[in-house]
Amino acid sequence: MYLADSRSTKPAVAPDTGPGRRPAAVPGTVLALGTVSLITDISSEMVTAVLPLYVVAGLGLSPHRGRAFGVHRAMDTTGALLGPLAAFAVLRATVDGYDAVFAVSGCIAALGVLVLVLLVPRRIAPEDTAPPKSGPTLGDSLGLLHRPELRRLTVCAALLGLTTVSDSFLYLLLQRELHLPPHLFPLLPLGTAAAFLLLAIPLGALADRGGRRRLFLAGHGVLLLGYGLLLSPLRGAPVAVAVLVLHGAFYAATDGVLAAATAGAVPAEHQGAGQAPVGTGHALARFACSLAFGAAWSLWGGRTALATAAAALAVSAVVASLVLRTVDGVSV
Structure with a gap:
């Protein structure tokens, strides 16, 4: 969306559309990349939204356990730091840099799904706890x-x-x-x-x-x-x-x-x-x-x-x- 395709001969950043000029149609590639961003954001925000309830209700930990939330937030922010550095390194090291960034990003996403499936338990709360109540409705x-x-x-x-x-x-x-x-x-x-x-x-x-x-x-x-x-x-x-x-x-x-x-x-x-x-x-x-x-x-x-x-x-x-x-x- 922000930088030209590495295989194109156009400038890396298109000039502003001046006043009165008709906006160009949105390219299909932009819509496809936007869809990728939308899907990945849905995935990550789903986990972020339920984390407090999962830690307390799913894992059976006490609420005053602020360290759990702090560790999660610190690791999340570390990922936000490492992601741009990885993209920068890939762009510097490859000729077809943008395609390589997308490929590496897909592999890392697949690794995240694998960790989620294999390492995150469904529930480890004590067996004598009361059954969970029905979830909130609209x-x-x-x-x-x-x-x-x-x-x-x-x-x-x-x-x-x-x-x-x-x-x-x-x-x-x-x-x-x-x-x-x-x-x-x-x-x-x-x-x-x-x-x-x-x-x-x-x-x-x-x-x-x-x-x-x-x-x-x-x-x-x-x-x-x-x-x-x-x-x-x-x-x-x-x-x-x-x-x-x-x-x-x-x-x-x-x-x-x-x-x-x-x-x-x-x-x-x-x-x-x-x-x-x-x-x-x-x-x-x-x-x-x-x-x-x-x-x-x-x-x-x-x-x-x-x-x-x-x-x-x-x-x-x-x-x-x-x-x-x-x-x-x-x-x-």
């Missing part, structure tokens, strides 16, 4: 929206998701602005992942002390600062590093914090049903934002599209802060 999730706190969290998550630009678009803008060669493009997510790994723990502790919803809003403010820096006349490697650090800080302040805030808004016995509307609303909103931003890029160009998204994010953050200012008389 009606259970929708019924919980009558709770003002959960309803406001759902609205704010969707509102902010609608104005959060996809990571891929942000990296592509960085590459264009700095005129990076194609083989360096995979290293951009590395900066985000490294910043996230360094800031996740301290910002998580800050959320416990200062309020999870407040940190969630502040994280979007940090992202807005990154957008502004990218739109500024400043250029050079330090600007790229600063944008990536701010991007990683955004994820450290929001990834998991929204779920933690949601957990405090619903009874313990309805955690699964309560997480569904907030998480789904946020994910669907970000998907819609990706579609809208891609169309805006085609019509107006990348910088104008980002400026529009930044203005929309600023408005959304203000509205969300007003919505979450008090919930049932309790400050955020």
Whole structure:
């Protein structure tokens, strides 16, 4: 999607479509790669979504076992660091680099499925435990929206998701602005992942002390600062590093914090049903934002599209802060 096919004679990055020009049709290869991304994201997010329940209900471990979640998150982030490095190495070492990246990625995915099937137990809880209750239904999730706190969290998550630009678009803008060669493009997510790994723990502790919803809003403010820096006349490697650090800080302040805030808004016995509307609303909103931003890029160009998204994010953050200012008389 972001770099030209290695077998093509066209430039690695196509120029912006100027104002008034008709957007080109989406190539079939882009749709195929998008389908691959969609499927793999569904797979990984399925595991991430049920991990807390699996650790407690499936493995029979105590909830106060925060190490289990910390180890999982650390290993997940390590994978986010190693993936771009592997792509960079493959691009540097091969002639048909893009095809090789896709092939290596497929092999690693197959290895992940093999580990999942062979090493992850179905259930190791003690045999004398009570049988599990039936899972939450769609009606259970929708019924919980009558709770003002959960309803406001759902609205704010969707509102902010609608104005959060996809990571891929942000990296592509960085590459264009700095005129990076194609083989360096995979290293951009590395900066985000490294910043996230360094800031996740301290910002998580800050959320416990200062309020999870407040940190969630502040994280979007940090992202807005990154957008502004990218739109500024400043250029050079330090600007790229600063944008990536701010991007990683955004994820450290929001990834998991929204779920933690949601957990405090619903009874313990309805955690699964309560997480569904907030998480789904946020994910669907970000998907819609990706579609809208891609169309805006085609019509107006990348910088104008980002400026529009930044203005929309600023408005959304203000509205969300007003919505979450008090919930049932309790400050955020």
